[in-house]
Amino acid sequence: MSGLFSTLNTGVRGLTTQQGAIDVTNHNVANANTDGYTRQRAQIVATRPEGMPSMNNAVSAGQLGTGSEINKINRVRDEFVDYQVRQANSVYGENLVQQKAFSEIEGAFDEPSEDALSKDFTTFFGNWSELSTTPESSSARTVVIEQAATVANDIRSTYKNISDIKNNTDGLIQSTVFSVNQKLNDLDQINQQIRRVTQAGETANDLLDKRDVLLDDLSQEFGITIDKDDYSSINLLAIDDGGKAPSGGTVYQPKLINATDTKDEKRLSYVNTITQAKDSDGHDIAGCYEVSYYENGDKTGAHTLKSIKVNMSASEKEELENNRVIVTDLDGNAIKNTDGSALSGTVSYSDLYVFKPRTGELKGYSEIKGNVDKYLTKLNNVAKALAWSVNAVESGSDKIDDGKKTPPIFVNNSKAEYDTTSGKDVLKDGYYADTTAEDAITAENISVNKELIEDPMKIKVNKGTNADGKGDGKVATAVSDIKDALLMVQNIGGSINTRKDLVNGKGFDSDGRLNNNADGTTVPKFLKDLVDALGTQSQSATSQVNHQKSLLNIFEQNRASTSGVSLDEEMSNLIQYQHAYSASAKIISTVDELLDVVVNGLKK
Incomplete structure (x- = not known):
């Protein structure tokens, strides 16, 4: 009789175990398309057998099994693959924001196109060449000064567009920091929940999944290090170079998540x-x-x-x-x-x-701002070289205050003031006296002298007169030839800081042209090299993004093959558990019949 009841209990345990396994399978199937879900597996073990050695146990043929039970429900997770995914994700985040920024900087230069700066320069110097053949032409002078205004406007517009990228990057850093802290707060709550559940003897599988999703998201913003603590909780540290070692100690690493001391x-x-x-x-x-x-x-x-x-x-x-x-x-x-x-x-x-941070979006944003500064500096070099060289040739002097007060073509719009008493804009004498005004010309403030826009006939075009008494157009020719003049454009901001610095190296020839400096480059060539370098960096950034994305996809596929839900596999498991459940039910039914025979047979 006790044997039959023991068999009945074993059958019940079998039903319960298979039912639990079916529930786990059902949970997997229900979350087959849930992002970040890790498939779970019921760990089925044999229960304590009868006939364990003791004082009260008689010797028997062997231990008698008592069935099975679900000992634990495990997540099928590979921590090393998680580490690979997060490392790759961090580098991908850094590369991605850089690639987007380089693309935006390229868009600001808009090369090659009809509206590009290089096209403006070609047209500008070409107009001066045409003016040299008809120096007396008012319309040719108007075209020259209007094109000069176009060049200045486009330089300022390019500068603003690139500066906006830098300013927008600051906004992205701020929003990223805000998002990071929100994720850290969520991580802290989940981490403590996991700790409490684990202390209670349970397994917090779904909470662990939520934590892993947050860790994956966080890893794109900066590299992270995870130290496991008791009860499945973690300490989270950033991989960064901000900490320093105290005297006789190790480098301090702040815990963004602290398992034991929040x-x-x-x-x-x-x-x-x-x-x-x-x-x-x-x-x-x-x-x-x-x-x-x-x-x-x-x-x-x-x-x-x-x-x-x-x-x-x-x-x-x-x-x-x-x-x-x-x-x-x-x-x-x-x-x-x-x-x-x-x-x-x-x-x-x-x-x-x-x-x-050594990697991640925040590292990328920092590098973007550094790259933007470099391109703004080079664009400033272009603006300064253009303004100083054109103004120098136009006035025939290496300084703005040449005693003749020849109206400069390009001015610093933050310093230039105009007298309008005559009904027209006339550049005030104070601009000529303030030599630092022209020195401070940048891509942000370069502008065309309004005095020349009002009266293009004030543009200095001739060095002298021809035999027929007409202007020789040599100044216009000399301005046109600036496009081929070798100047120390690359040293502006270093050893070259004024018009005098730029010109004094070689000075002017007898026709008023700038003499070449063999170590220099032309203004159009410097601009072209700038754009070419940008294109190379942009292509490199795109290549790195594609490579890192491919690598990240491989790691994510590896993780999916381990942790992802396969419906075919789950259906196969379901059939297996169903058959085992039916078999356990059949055992219970058989024991019921045997008990009926024993009980009802005694009545007869």
Whole structure:
């Protein structure tokens, strides 16, 4: 009788086990198309057998099995593949934002097209060549000055479009920092939930999936390191170069997620402005800056804006302007990069924890800003070289104040002021006296002298007269020939900082042309080289994105082959569990019949 009941219990356990396995299969099928879901597998084990050695057990032929049970429901996950995916994802994020930026910079230059700067230059110098043949022509002069205005406008427009890319990048950094902190907060909650579930003896498979999805998303923004702690919880650290080693210690790495002490977690903040610090009398403090930052990148309220005074050099200021991210504690205080303690008062830049990820979107944004600065600098070189060389040849002098006050073609629109008492714009004498005004011409402020737009006949075209008494057009010819003049354009901003610096190397020939400098390059060639270099970088960035995307796809496919749900496999498992369930039911039915024979047979 006890044997039959034991058999009945074994059958019931079989039913329960197979039912549980069917439930797991059902859960897998239901989530076959759920992003980030990891297929689960019921771990079926034999239950404790009867006949275990003890004082009260009689010797028997052998242990008698008591059935099966589901010991654990496992996620089928390969942690090494997860590591590969996240590493590749981080590099892909960096490459992708760079590729998009280079594409936008290319769009700003718009080469090659009818509206491109190179086309403007060709037309500009060509118009001067035509003017040299008809120097007395008012219409030819008008065409020249209008084309000069077109060149200046297009240079300014290009500069603005590229600058907008840099400004937009700052906005992307801020929104990324805000998004990162939200994900970190979600990760912290899920991490603690997983810890509690695991402490209770359960397996938090679905919560683990949610955590992995967040970790995957986070890895695209910067490289991450995960340290497992007790009860399936994790510590999360960034792979960055911001931390430093204290005396006799190891490099400090802040925990963005702390498994055991959530109060010690760190967050990222977005640097909004860097302005010159002032003393109590309102005077500038040399080398000291007021750094204001949005706590957690949150710009929704003024209460999130904090500031700290930082002593730093020009290069350190530039680095902070490009990175724009610092590490703060949960109270929003900037932290020290050697131990994570809160900073206050006036601090040294070397103590500030500036977030410098080695890979990821945030790294890409920082590099974008550096590249944008390089192209803006080169565009400034083009603007300065054009303005200085044309103005020099036009006036026949290496400085603007030549005693004749020859109206310059190109001016600095932030400095140029005009006298309108005559009914026309006339450049004020103060512009000629302020030699720094022309020196400060950039791609942002280059403009055409309104005086010449009002009266093109003031354009200096002739050096002298021909035998017939007409103008010789030699000045116009000399301006046209600037397109072939070898100048030290590449050194502008270095050893070349004024019109005098640019011209004095070789000066003018007898016809007023700029003499060549064998170590220099032409203005159109410098612009072409700039655009060619941009195209090469853009192609390289696209190639890197494609390569990294292919690599990432391989790793994701490897993960899907391990962790993804295969409906064919699940259906096969379902049939297997169904047959086992039916067999267990048949055993129960058979035992029921045997018990009926025993019980009802005794009545007879």
